[in-house]
Amino acid sequence: MRALTAPVLGAIGFVLLWQVAVWLRVADPILLPPPAEAFSETWRGFASGTLAHDTWRTVQRTGLAFLIATAIGVPLGVALGAQEKLYRGVEFIVDFFRSTPASALFPLFLILFGPGEGTKIAVAAFGAALVILFNAAYGVINARRTRVLAARIMGASGPRILVDVLIWEALPQILVGMRSGISLALVIVVVAEMFIGSTDGLGHRVINAQMLFESGLMYGVIFVAGALGYLLNLAFLLIEKRFVHWSGR
Amino acid sequence: MSLTPRETAITIRGLRKAFGGQPVYSGFDLDVRRGDILAIFGPNGCGKSTLINMAAGLLPKDGGDILYDGREVSEIRVGYVFQNYRExxxxxxxxxxxxxxxxxxxxxxxxxxxxxxxxxxxxxxxxxxxxxxxxxxxxxxxxxxxxxxxxxxxPEVLFLDEPFSALDFETTLSLRDLLQRVLKDLGVTTILVSHDLEESIVLADRLLMLTRRPTTVADDVPITLPWPRQAESLAAPDFMALKARCLDVFQRAVAA
Known part of the structure; x- marks a missing residue:
């Protein structure tokens, strides 16, 4: 209970600060509506509008992009990590594209996948896959040498060592990669929903609300997107704790 | 020490190993008797662990042979206890x-x-x-x-690489007691690397003292103290005499 006190107080403080800013007329009420209005608009968006559907579409796209990224990034990363020389060869390319803003790739992916769902999911999957791949490869490369030797002396073959030791050794780092990957996928999906011919999704809703001066709703959608990112991160932290029980011990 | 082939579990002949051009072993020979616990003791960096890692097949050797009753290490069952159990x-x-x-x-x-x-x-x-x-x-x-x-x-041969060095003294004593009893019961040929002279004497049938690089044998000491060797044996006069002799050899080996 006590662990919750501080964050709750912080959140209340933030809303109070917002309210004070409205009272002091820091900005035009059209740009900065009172928190109560933002909440009621958001509530209406869920109750009678399309906000629930938009949230669900964003979750779907992020989830799909993340699954594709994981299916490619984890096996490829583990395989490259097990062949350190090979990984050093492609490291530059991975680092380069990992550092490239995914939004700069939209035009290229539009040519490849067309202006539909494909592009949004493909760009997000591409960005997330590189992060996951990079973490999985480093997890394998940094596996404790002693454990590998121990497995070898107990008669484990190369493939056996990969399955019995290296993947387990890399698992904490792989999950860190997946956590960063899903956050990145969400960021890219929301941006893609704003600009690549969308009719739904949180990104579409937020830019629409802005253009129609529905600023209460706009703030609401921003908070929904924030909550989504926060919950995804939290879910992964819990999964890490549960499945990598030995980490750091 | 001369052994008949039947008694010999491990035969090392002309072992060579260098790190970055610096020779550690250049023509090293050793025979280990079946069922013996051989302790290897020497100054830091003299290649104690290098020796058992080559013997266990974890590290390639530059030349020479390490044979177990005529077989390579890959053809026999070995056990290895690492210093860092956590890893x-x-x-x-x-x-x-x-x-x-x-x-x-x-x-x-x-x-x-x-x-x-x-x-x-x-x-x-x-x-x-x-x-x-x-x-x-x-x-x-x-x-x-x-x-x-x-x-x-x-295992036909057990390698112990400073198995107690990360443990406190009390735990070391009780684990040492347990280990010597089981090893003597099972009669496993064992090579123990240790940087603790007392521990080497307590656990071993034979103590091999190594010099600085390039590594040679400074002394080859049979330990004939009766088994089991408990904490009290540490105060026995023959134990003290052995320890004094080994300490003397060690100091000369390190000074040389």
Missing amino acids: ALFPWRRAADNIRYPMRRMGLAPAQVESRLQSLAERFRVRFDLNRYPYELSGGQQQLVSIMRALAVE
Whole structure:
């Protein structure tokens, strides 16, 4: 209970600060509506509008992009990590594209996948896959040498060592990669929903609300997107704790 | 020391190894008698661990032979206990599964795996829960699990690389007692690398003292103290005399 006190107080403080800013007329009420209005608009968006559907579409796209990224990034990363020389060869390319803003790739992916769902999911999957791949490869490369030797002396073959030791050794780092990957996928999906011919999704809703001066709703959608990112991160932290029980011990 | 071929478990001839052009071993010979516990003691960096790592097949040698009754290390069953148990056990497997692991790799039937696990637990008088994860155990318990894991395959040769150096003194004493009893019971040929002279004498049938690089044998000391050697033996006059002799050899070897 006590662990919750501080964050709750912080959140209340933030809303109070917002309210004070409205009272002091820091900005035009059209740009900065009172928190109560933002909440009621958001509530209406869920109750009678399309906000629930938009949230669900964003979750779907992020989830799909993340699954594709994981299916490619984890096996490829583990395989490259097990062949350190090979990984050093492609490291530059991975680092380069990992550092490239995914939004700069939209035009290229539009040519490849067309202006539909494909592009949004493909760009997000591409960005997330590189992060996951990079973490999985480093997890394998940094596996404790002693454990590998121990497995070898107990008669484990190369493939056996990969399955019995290296993947387990890399698992904490792989999950860190997946956590960063899903956050990145969400960021890219929301941006893609704003600009690549969308009719739904949180990104579409937020830019629409802005253009129609529905600023209460706009703030609401921003908070929904924030909550989504926060919950995804939290879910992964819990999964890490549960499945990598030995980490750091 | 001259041994007949039948008595010899390990034969090392003309062993050569260099690191970055610096020779560690240049023509090193050694015979180890079957069932003996051989302790290797020497100054830091003299290549004690290098020797057992080459013998265990973990490190390639530059030249020479290390044969076990005429066979290569890959053809025999070996056990190896690492200094750092934290990094040697698999923390994602329970302690019992760590011990089962090498037996499964050997292809033993499940019933046989269980019965060996049982008998090892009895031999080592294990009183803690083997269904715990290694990180839930104390350091001494973890190293005991490592030792049981190494002995599970009934190795022809057991390598111990400073197995007690990360443990406190009390734990070391009790683990030492347990280990010498089991090793003498089973008659496993053992090579122990240690940087603790007292420990080397207490545990060994024979103590090999090495010089600085390039490594040669400074002294080859048979330890004929009666078994079992308990904490009280540390104060016995013949133990003290041995220790004094070895210390003297060691100081000359390091000074040389």
